[in-house]
Amino acid sequence: MRLNVNGRDIEVSDAVGERRLITFLREDLDLTGAKNACDIGACGACTILVDDEPLKICIKRVKDVAGRRVLTIEGLAAPDGTLHPLQRAFVERGAIQCGFCTPGMVLVAHAFLLRQPDPTREQIRKAIGGNLCRCTGYQQIIDAIEEAAVHYRGAEAPAEPARA
Amino acid sequence: MKAECGRGWRNDAHAKVTGATKYTDDLKFARLLHAAPVYSDFVHARLIRVATEDAQRAPGVARVLTARDVPGSNRFGQIIRDYRIFADDKIRYNGDVVAMVVAETRDLAIRAASLVRVEAEPLPAVLDPEEALLPGAVLVHENHGSNLVNTHRIRRGNVDEGFRQADLVIEEQFRTQSVEHAYMEPEVAVGVPRADGVIEVHGSMQHPFSTRRFVSACLGVPLSGVEVVGTPMGGGFGGKDDTAAVVCARAALAASILGRPVKLMYRRDWSIRESYKRHPYRVSYKMGLARDGRITAVQCRILADGGAYCSVTPWVTWRSTVQCCGPYVVENVHCDTLGVYTNNVVAGAMRGFGSPQMNFVVEQMVEIAASRLGVSGVELRRRNMVRQGSVTVTGQRLDSHKVAMGEVLDAVLAETGYEEKLARCSRGASDGDELYGIGLAMSYRGVSLGAEGVDFCAAMINVQPDGSILLEAGVHENGQGAESAMSLIAAQELGVGVDRIRYRRSSTSNVPDSGTTVASRGTIMGGGAVTLAARELKRRMAEAVCGRLQCLSGAARFEGGEILDPAGRRSVSFDEAISVMFATQHFPHVVGVFRAPRVSWDEHTGQGDAYFTWVYGCQAVELSVNKRTGKVRLLGAVAAHDVGRAVNREMVRGQFFGGMAMAAGYALHEEVRSKDGRITTLNLNSYRIPRSTDLPEMKAIIIENPDPQSPSGAKALGEPTNEILAPAIANAVFHATGRREFALPIRLSAAPDDPPQEECRL
Numbered sequence: 054m055r056l057n058v059n060g061r062d063i064e065v066s067d068a069v070g071e072r073r074l075i076t077f078l079r080e081d082l083d084l085t086g087a088k089n090a091c092d093i094g095a096c097g098a099c100t101i102l103v104d105d106e107p108l109k110i111c112i113k114r115v116k117d118v119a120g121r122r123v124l125t126i127e128g129l130a131a132p133d134g135t136l137h138p139l140q141r142a143f144v145e146r147g148a149i150q151c152g153f154c155t156p157g158m159v160l161v162a163h164a165f166l167l168r169q170p171d172p173t174r175e176q177i178r179k180a181i182g183g184n185l186c187r188c189t190g191y192q193q194i195i196d197a198i199e200e201a202a203v204h205y206r207g208a209e210a211p212a213e214p215a216r217a
Numbered sequence: 218m219k220a221e222c223g224r225g226w227r228n229d230a231h232a233k234v235t236g237a238t239k240y241t242d243d244l245k246f247a248r249l250l251h252a253a254p255v256y257s258d259f260v261h262a263r264l265i266r267v268a269t270e271d272a273q274r275a276p277g278v279a280r281v282l283t284a285r286d287v288p289g290s291n292r293f294g295q296i297i298r299d300y301r302i303f304a305d306d307k308i309r310y311n312g313d314v315v316a317m318v319v320a321e322t323r324d325l326a327i328r329a330a331s332l333v334r335v336e337a338e339p340l341p342a343v344l345d346p347e348e349a350l351l352p353g354a355v356l357v358h359e360n361h362g363s364n365l366v367n368t369h370r371i372r373r374g375n376v377d378e379g380f381r382q383a384d385l386v387i388e389e390q391f392r393t394q395s396v397e398h399a400y401m402e403p404e405v406a407v408g409v410p411r412a413d414g415v416i417e418v419h420g421s422m423q424h425p426f427s428t429r430r431f432v433s434a435c436l437g438v439p440l441s442g443v444e445v446v447g448t449p450m451g452g453g454f455g456g457k458d459d460t461a462a463v464v465c466a467r468a469a470l471a472a473s474i475l476g477r478p479v480k481l482m483y484r485r486d487w488s489i490r491e492s493y494k495r496h497p498y499r500v501s502y503k504m505g506l507a508r509d510g511r512i513t514a515v516q517c518r519i520l521a522d523g524g525a526y527c528s529v530t531p532w533v534t535w536r537s538t539v540q541c542c543g544p545y546v547v548e549n550v551h552c553d554t555l556g557v558y559t560n561n562v563v564a565g566a567m568r569g570f571g572s573p574q575m576n577f578v579v580e581q582m583v584e585i586a587a588s589r590l591g592v593s594g595v596e597l598r599r600r601n602m603v604r605q606g607s608v609t610v611t612g613q614r615l616d617s618h619k620v621a622m623g624e625v626l627d628a629v630l631a632e633t634g635y636e637e638k639l640a641r642c643s644r645g646a647s648d649g650d651e652l653y654g655i656g657l658a659m660s661y662r663g664v665s666l667g668a669e670g671v672d673f674c675a676a677m678i679n680v681q682p683d684g685s686i687l688l689e690a691g692v693h694e695n696g697q698g699a700e701s702a703m704s705l706i707a708a709q710e711l712g713v714g715v716d717r718i719r720y721r722r723s724s725t726s727n728v729p730d731s732g733t734t735v736a737s738r739g740t741i742m743g744g745g746a747v748t749l750a751a752r753e754l755k756r757r758m759a760e761a762v763c764g765r766l767q768c769l770s771g772a773a774r775f776e777g778g779e780i781l782d783p784a785g786r787r788s789v790s791f792d793e794a795i796s797v798m799f800a801t802q803h804f805p806h807v808v809g810v811f812r813a814p815r816v817s818w819d820e821h822t823g824q825g826d827a828y829f830t831w832v833y834g835c836q837a838v839e840l841s842v843n844k845r846t847g848k849v850r851l852l853g854a855v856a857a858h859d860v861g862r863a864v865n866r867e868m869v870r871g872q873f874f875g876g877m878a879m880a881a882g883y884a885l886h887e888e889v890r891s892k893d894g895r896i897t898t899l900n901l902n903s904y905r906i907p908r909s910t911d912l913p914e915m916k917a918i919i920i921e922n923p924d925p926q927s928p929s930g931a932k933a934l935g936e937p938t939n940e941i942l943a944p945a946i947a948n949a950v951f952h953a954t955g956r957r958e959f960a961l962p963i964r965l966s967a968a969p970d971d972p973p974q975e976e977c978r979l
Contacts, residue, residue, distance in 0.1 A: 085243035086236025088451070090401050091485045095902040098401055126236035140234040147225035147867025150875065151696025152233030153401035153451030159234060174914070182910040185901060187399055187452050188696055189871055190878030191909040193225075 059128025070116035086126035086156035097184030100157030126156035138204035150188035170205035225867035253326035260894035262337035277325035289437030297527035310525035312491035357558035366556035371823030379514025379549030383505030402451020408472030422461035424733035447723030455566035493565035528565035530556035537571035543579035544661035580658035580944035619922035628857035645955030654953025657837035658944035663828025665738035668818035676746035680805035684792035691731020692743030710751035712775035737933035744929035750809025847965030857918035861932030873917035876938025884943035
């Protein structure tokens with residue numbers, strides 16, 4: 054079977070298809086942005102995007118994303134390292150402390166803003182409601198998402214996720 | 218600092234937001250083995266035998282380790298060495314680890330762990346801290362002679378006389394619950410045996426130096442034979458001190474024995490089962506007041522359930538004792554504090570460190586008293602609060618710094634429009650289903666370790682020949698932004714851009730043992746050391762170029778990457794000055810040491826200068842309570858804290874919001890629940906920390922009164938923000954419902970006793 058990870062097509066065997074998706078990404082592809090933190094889909098630290106929709110992958114298998122487009126946090130910035138406007142907003146608004154939830158949080162926010170580029174703060178709050186953060190109280194994360202939203206609107210649509 | 222750092226500068230932000238940061242579990246090592254701990258079902262039992270044979274024969278197993286495999290000391294502890302690397306004589310709580318399986322993969326290690334059999338003689342468990350103190354109680358540690366871990370006391374003035382002077386005496390009982398830190402990254406460590414004989418440890422911990430001590434004692438090797446390397450960590454909140462260090466020791470032990478790197482990565486259920494928690498408290502509190510609102514006496518008894526091992530219970534309960542009257546001046550105080558062993562999960566350090574419990578008590582007591590006296594809670598607070606030159610309940614005169622109690626209170630009152638909103642509170646009656654309430658709480662807090670122990674910190678600045686700067690301080694990056702704060706402090710003191718500074722990856726083999734990064738001491742102690750190091754560097758640089766500047770070396774100014782004479786007519790660039798130093802055979806390499814000013818403590822009377830400085834905070838919250846469901850909805854929260862000096866404003870705000878969020882969880886839904894000594898809330902679905910949707914919009918008011926005793930001017934922030942929102946919520950609930958809540962978490966009677974588990978959104 055075949056999957057597309059951060060713009061790259063990857064062919065995997067049926068045996069690999071049975072493996073845990075998070076282990077495959079972290080160990081085989083060294084995409085360690087998705088974190089193991091609860092193993093039951095309760096915290097969101099393992100969130101990636103599949104066809105632009107958030108997916109908590111700690112309880113998924115590789116075959117669950119066969120034929121689909123996977124975006125991990127490593128694929129969001131431009132190939133030259135330039136941060137995506139959403140990432141820049143996270144940095145500038147102080148939305149990052151320990152950083153363990155950050156990859157999942159950024160990706161959930163990215164998927165949300167693609168759908169809803171003109172959100173209220175309450176809508177943002179709901180959108181990240183499934184991703185736990187213990188450091189920030191979410192306040193500056195919401196600030197960051199609100200600030201980045203402008204880049205998702207109209208002519209200022211963000212650069213598509215990097216296709217390596 | 219201004220232009221260079223922009224908004225929210227962090228040295229690690231780019232790596233974290235792109236997923237490039239490598240936390241311990243993300244690191245890769247050749248020939249890595251994986252370990253899994255083995256628990257037993259017992260809560261209290263005498264250990265007879267740990268049968269490892271079946272596990273040893275399981276596929277992929279390299280070795281099963283037990284206490285017998287520990288070459289050095291199996292026992293450790295920062296105060297009493299009663300904690301075990303592996304259980305050896307008894308099982309004292311359900312989280313005791315009896316063995317550890319090391320295998321080729323983590324799955325194989327976990328599978329084999331279920332094959333270890335524990336033979337033990339069950340003992341009756343003591344799970345209630347009051348019962349633990351009764352004569353004839355089952356002893357958790359027989360050789361300790363009783364279940365009493367420690368006591369503290371305050372004897373000030375004459376409480377009998379104080380109560381005689383009182384026109385009103387109120388007496389109440391309070392209870393607080395066991396709380397989990399719930400750092401997003403569970404405990405993890407990798408031990409790596411190096412060719413030079415050193416055991417290298419990568420792990421998630423707040424105290425690399427105690428980790429090194431425990432590892433070296435466990436292995437029976439000198440401190441120089443262990444190197445704990447700074448690794449990005451996913452949160453600590455006080456929780457990655459003792460347990461994290463023992464996780465490191467186990468990984469290091471296995472690596473040392475097997476000669477291969479070994480990773481011990483905790484599952485969430487292991488983490489919650491084994492790691493220490495915030496102490497559950499039971500507090501009896503009696504307060505006497507004169508008609509004019511003056512508090513005439515306080516008598517209290519504080520009982521802390523320390524669980525199965527000592528950990529830092531004596532220190533946690535000491536802070537509770539020192540701060541037992543909140544930020545109020547009371548002439549007559551009689552306080553008895555007891556830390557107790559039980560067979561419950563261990564309790565230890567957690568953000569706040571004995572203050573959240575006491576503030577929950579005191580900040581409700583003053584409001585109960587106020588309403589009985591017919592004055593406002595704010596008035597009663599003002600009548601009694603500490604002011605410039607006040608003497609605390611331990612006899613310390615507050616005159617070394619600006620006492621900002623009134624300033625933070627005024628800031629919160631003004632921002633919230635408190636008095637006007639207070640008048641609108643429902644007090645149990647409303648037309649619709651929602652009851653409205655506003656409440657506040659305030660505190661003062663002794664900064665850093667105080668009389669807990671030795672308190673000093675080192676920082677090293679090593680300027681390279683091209684003028685770039687390597688910086689390292691003896692404080693640890695827990696995720697709070699310590700490295701960034703240190704870098705900004707150095708940049709400002711040296712008058713250079715922060716981009717010139719690279720914070721070195723820290724190592725216990727490099728920087729002097731500067732203690733643990735807890736007690737909100739990182740910025741004040743680390744920043745103090747960095748400031749002093751930078752000043753020494755400036756002195757040496759100025760000496761090297763004062764001839765060219767034609768001024769005395771002490772008069773030179775460091776600004777904008779240049780060194781200038783006092784008039785600013787002549788200048789030498791920073792880089793040039795460094796070149797001169799190398800050319801004249803002087804290394805621009807300095808060590809700064811900040812020693813905390815003197816503190817004192819008399820354990821017998823509970824009197825002394827407990828902390829060298831204090832911080833002041835006030836928080837208010839608005840909420841609604843649904844009459845039918847009992848559900849509490851937070852509508853908004855405001856906090857004002859005197860931080861000394863705000864080094865990194867966005868990170869300062871982050872401490873405000875994170876601390877308040879954690880306190881909201883403490884107030885309303887967090888509780889480690891157990892059944893017969895076995896924890897039942899073992900993952901983040903059943904142990905419910907606040908979600909974004911549980912929290913209101915929050916506002917941070919940063920008050921800056923640079924502290925004369927802090928070289929950088931900065932004080933403390935991490936814990937103050939976490940210690941008063943729970944009583945503010947309790948007070949707001951009272952103003953909404955007309956009912957007092959004496960136990961945490963607050964569960965209103967209309968609400969179901971056991972809130973439904975959150976559905977996992979996958």
